[in-house]
Amino acid sequence: MRTPLVVANWKMHGTLGEARALASAVRDGLKRPRAEVVLCPPFTALAAVAEILAGSTIGLGAQNCHWETQGAFTGEVSPAMLAELGCRLVIIGHSERRQHLGETDALVNRKVRAALAQGVTPLLCVGESADERRQGLTFTVVEGQLRAGLGGVSPEDLGRCIVAYEPLWAIGTGVNATPAQASEVHGYLRGLLSELASKETAQAIRILYGGSVKADNAGELCREPEIDGALVGGASLQAQSFIGIVRKAAARGGSHPKE
Numbered sequence: 655m656r657t658p659l660v661v662a663n664w665k666m667h668g669t670l671g672e673a674r675a676l677a678s679a680v681r682d683g684l685k686r687p688r689a690e691v692v693l694c695p696p697f698t699a700l701a702a703v704a705e706i707l708a709g710s711t712i713g714l715g716a717q718n719c720h721w722e723t724q725g726a727f728t729g730e731v732s733p734a735m736l737a738e739l740g741c742r743l744v745i746i747g748h749s750e751r752r753q754h755l756g757e758t759d760a761l762v763n764r765k766v767r768a769a770l771a772q773g774v775t776p777l778l779c780v781g782e783s784a785d786e787r788r789q790g791l792t793f794t795v796v797e798g799q800l801r802a803g804l805g806g807v808s809p810e811d812l813g814r815c816i817v818a819y820e821p822l823w824a825i826g827t828g829v830n831a832t833p834a835q836a837s838e839v840h841g842y843l844r845g846l847l848s849e850l851a852s853k854e855t856a857q858a859i860r861i862l863y864g865g866s867v868k869a870d871n872a873g874e875l876c877r878e879p880e881i882d883g884a885l886v887g888g889a890s891l892q893a894q895s896f897i898g899i900v901r902k903a904a905a906r907g908g909s910h911p912k913e
């Protein structure tokens with residue numbers, strides 16, 4: 655079955671010293687995690703964190719990328735540059751970028767395809783706002799974002815993508831979606847992925863939940879068969895809380911694995 659995946663999204667946090675210390679503590683606390691673990695520091699700390707993680711099972715990822723390989727795009731970083739640094743994954747279409755930086759579905763789609771072309775796994779984020787949920791638009795919104803974000807991606811490449819369901823009302827608020835709420839949307843997304851690729855491919859694609867995931871709620875969320883792990887913001891900035899989440903996700907309802 656799908657290997658659980660826990661991704662740390664450090665957002666715009668951390669000096670180089672802090673990034674090194676956090677990455678070292680996570681690495682040392684998770685010697686043999688039974689989940690795949692990826693840390694996404696800010697661009698400025700990628701090289702330093704890559705050094706810390708070298709030789710460990712913990713992977714490196716980035717929080718964003720551009721859609722071209724190189725060019726006159728001041729301030730941007732291409733997926734080719736991320737690949738060179740050893741990033742195995744890149745978060746694309748995070749709601750904070752959609753909200754504060756005007757990222758559209760069309761841009762998100764170009765980035766997804768650019769990442770795939772460079773062999774970097776896109777982690778596509780989708781999610782509805784509180785208003786949209788109140789209006790009963792959750793499925794419409796996430797469907798639009800999923801179809802647009804993955805438009806033009808071949809069924810084979812779809813199998814290399816990861817999706818994160820992150821309801822906006824749950825991000826950084828301390829109010830997580832309930833396991834039932836998340837599971838319902840994950841199931842819906844998996845149904846759409848079956849249509850876009852095939853049932854087999856959709857069964858293999860990991861769909862993560864994100865939004866106020868903590869060590870206390872990660873267990874009940876990740877016990878849901880449709881929830882394949884977590885995209886963690888705030889709680890990933892403390893090694894112990896992040897390690898706690900990884901253990902819960904890895905257990906998937908069983909006993910906690912010994913690291």
Ligand code: PGA
Nearest residue numbers: 825826865866886887888
């Ligand atoms: P949070 O953020 O865990 O702090 O809610 C999640 C995210 O934005 O990816």
